[in-house]
Amino acid sequence: MEVAGNFGIFALLPIVLALILAFWTKNSVFSILMGCILGVVIAGFNPATGLTELFQAALGSSWFIWVLMIEIFIGIMIATFQRAGVIQTFAKKASSKIGSRKGSTGFAWFLGVFCFFSDYFSPLFSGPIARPLTDENNVSREKLSYILDSTSAPVPTLIPLSGWAVYIAGLLVDHGPISDTSAAMSAFVRSIPYNFYAWLAITLAALLAFEIIPDFGPMKKAEKRAHKEGKVIRDGGTPMTGKELDDVKPPEGKLGSLTVYLFIPVIIIVTISLGTFFFLNDTKILTAFISAVIYLMVALGIGGFFEDVNDAMDVAQDGIKGVLPAILILSLAFCINEITQVLGGADYIISVTESWMTPAVLPALSFIAAGFMAFLTGTSWGTYGILFPFVMPIAFSLSGGALAPVVFASIAAVTGGGAFGDHCSPVSDTTILSSLGAGSDHIDHVTTQIPYALTAGIISTVLFVIMGIL
DSSP states (O other): OOOOSOOGGGGGHHHHHHHHHHHHHOOHHHHHHHHHHHHHHHTTOOHHHHHHHHHHHHHTSHHHHHHHHHHHHHHHHHHHHHHHTHHHHHHHHHHTTOOSHHHHHHHHHHHHHHOTTOTTHHHHHHHHHHHHHHHHTTOOHHHHHHHHHHTTSTTGGGOSSSHHHHHHHHHHTTBTTBOSHHHHHHHHHHHGGGOHHHHHHHHHHHHHHTTSSOOOTHHHHHHHHHHHHOOSSOTTOOBSSOHHHHHOOOOTTOOOOHIIIIIHHHHHHHHHHHHHHHHHSSOOHHHHHHHHHHHHHHHHHHTTOOSSHHHHHHHHHHHHHHTHHHHHHHHHHHHHHHHHHHTTHHHHHHHHHGGGOOTTTHHHHHHHHHHHHHHHHSOHHHHHHHHHHHHHHHHHHHTTTSOOHHHHHHHHHHHHHHHHHHHHOTTOHHHHHHHHHHTOBHHHHHHHHHHHHHHHHHHHHHHHHHHHHO
16 A cells, blocks of 8 residues: 655554544444544545555455464364363363462463463463453453453563564664674573563563452452452453354263363464474464364364264354454454554654654653554554664664663663553554453453553653663
8 A cells, every 4th residue: 555745643643543432432343443544534545445455455464364364263272172161171170279369360370471482372372261260250351351461462572482582683683783693682681681561561460460469440440340240341341252152062961181172282382382483483373273273173073072074164163253353353453553654653753752862761762662653553563673773773872882781771672662552552463362362342451451551661661761860
């Protein structure tokens, strides 16, 4: 989609409109669609022609197709878990040992941290496993989705053994004395202590999950509703999972082995994900999910959980239908991110902030700029691709070309800022996937999570400012 001209602050109007409508109407699809329409009008197209070109540009990309297929196979995998009855079995076994609200939310937090290698796998795996336990203990879906989200993107930014680390290291090559990927990975590792937002987000989620500190803001109201009234979703809320997944049941009087139908698929996913990372330097998440689904379909067939081929296909289709709400929102999120980029939203943010960069404020401003950009565009990786080439030359010019603390702090500031904005944004893929994994209303997840993310973000900014002063 080609557009001529510099739209300045008007490039941000589509996402601003979408955000206002989302918080006002509580309807994500309508709000993002209106933002897309405004974007194509600003770009000079009529709505019909503009939306056609926008959809083709945004949804025809290999990146969207990759994310789409992950969601589809996640849906099928959850449906096969439902047919085998293993989620219910696991929940019953776990509930005998986890008999409290903080035990169930703490378990969800541990699951999220365990899935450190992928921000996509983490909420989509941890959510369906933890959800029966949190529902049984009257924990709001908003609280579960917050825990999933806080252990999805922030965790991989602190772990060298993740696709995030590899991607960020690749962006650091050829800046200053960083001449190859080995030096880049070393710089990333040395930046980890300065990644204040990730440390704070994960820690705050743990403190809230284990009820060491009380909930506050809209989450307090959601938790009171769930605890006192037993309503894990507010009246009128729309969970991101369709009813088709709940309708998939095991055959009468037949439950599958946890080892065969739950633990082995998880081992397959973890083994392929980590194995491809170590040996191919590329985490093959989609390959891992496809392999697990193929295994499950064959195992369920051999185990007598399908009446025939048509029954197996019905289960798979129910799984896909169950994730359609998330797919629809994700598709529109890709579209509004595309039109914001086409209008030059990221360039405008850079033009506004570049004149303020000084040694004392570089990390703090880098964090704020990355957070703002990721919030408006819904992508931390896209933010990294734009900001690292801009911030790193400034950092090295301030350090005299040496690998100094200001360089490591700047790397961490962009990394943490991208995760911060991504964490808050209703058009972020990981935010959407966390709502899907928890079965939460998406806007309810965003509104209850923002105060917590802002708390960690404000503290992080203060710490970067203190660093600059010292």
